[in-house]
């Protein structure tokens with residue numbers, strides 16, 4: 001049994017990391033076009049660094065919750081029966097890995113990684129970034145940026161995701177609003193491939209009608225019940 005699991009900010013909400021579009025979510029307070037685009041970074045790098053430094057310091061102390069732990073059990077359970085999980089997350093936090101998940105694909109990158117815009121070197125980053133941050137590779141400043149996918153930028157590993165989707169026996173979406181593409185389009189692709197689809201979310205998402213079924217409630221309750 002091969003299970004494709006797509007997760008979004010809702011799976012980390014009960015770990016204290018805010019979501020984007022919910023009441024009091026990040027995009028309530030901040031404008032994504034002023035902070036999560038390459039143009040915004042070009043225009044005002046200090047402002048973009050401040051935004052991601054704030055989120056990074058919250059992430060460093062955050063702990064995984066029962067939903068993350070249940071997905072680790074699902075991974076182990078499937079592998080014990082010769083199956084596998086493809087855990088595709090839109091999240092830039094590392095709570096899946098902190099919980100013990102071993103096969104995590106970050107399609108929108110990772111905030112605890114920095115990338116140099118000059119030499120493209122990547123390095124682990126648990127502290128704040130600024131325009132003065134020196135790249136340990138090319139020793140230049142002004143090029144370090146969070147290794148995340150901004151709007152208008154190509155998500156990571158689209159071919160790997162397409163292969164995993166094609167091989168899946170079940171598609172599960174967890175804690176995502178279905179508002180951002182290409183991720184929001186995967187349920188329709190799964191359906192077109194004849195793969196059963198289920199949504200596990202606090203409430204029906206923007207693409208709820210495309211799913212065969214849905215279970216609604218907090219992830220820390222719904223995911224352990226689904227995995228048992």
Ligand SMILES: CC(C)NC(=O)[C@H](Cc1c[nH]c2ccccc12)NC(=O)[C@H](CCCC/N=C(/NCCC(=O)O)S[C@H]1O[C@H](COP(=O)(O)OP(=O)(O)OC[C@H]2O[C@@H](n3cnc4c(N)ncnc43)[C@H](O)[C@@H]2O)[C@@H](O)[C@H]1O)NC(=O)OCc1ccccc1
Nearest residue numbers: 008009010019020021090151152175176177180181202219
């Ligand atoms: C706004 C939207 C319309 N715009 C887009 O989709 C754009 C443009 C676009 C592309 N194709 C289109 C087609 C149609 C229309 C527009 C487009 N897409 C892009 O720009 C993408 C890149 C988008 C990535 C942007 N980066 C993010 N994040 C990283 C940075 C950062 O984090 O700062 S997006 C960010 O928002 C997305 C949605 O967020 P969610 O995770 O779903 O969170 P949200 O708050 O929205 O919802 C939370 C959900 O959880 C639930 N919940 C809350 N609490 C709980 C709880 N306790 N338990 C359970 N559930 C819970 C809630 O009910 C809710 O449903 C995630 O992907 C997340 O990563 N790039 C691209 O298209 O490149 C070219 C391309 C691509 C492919 C092929 C050829 C060319």
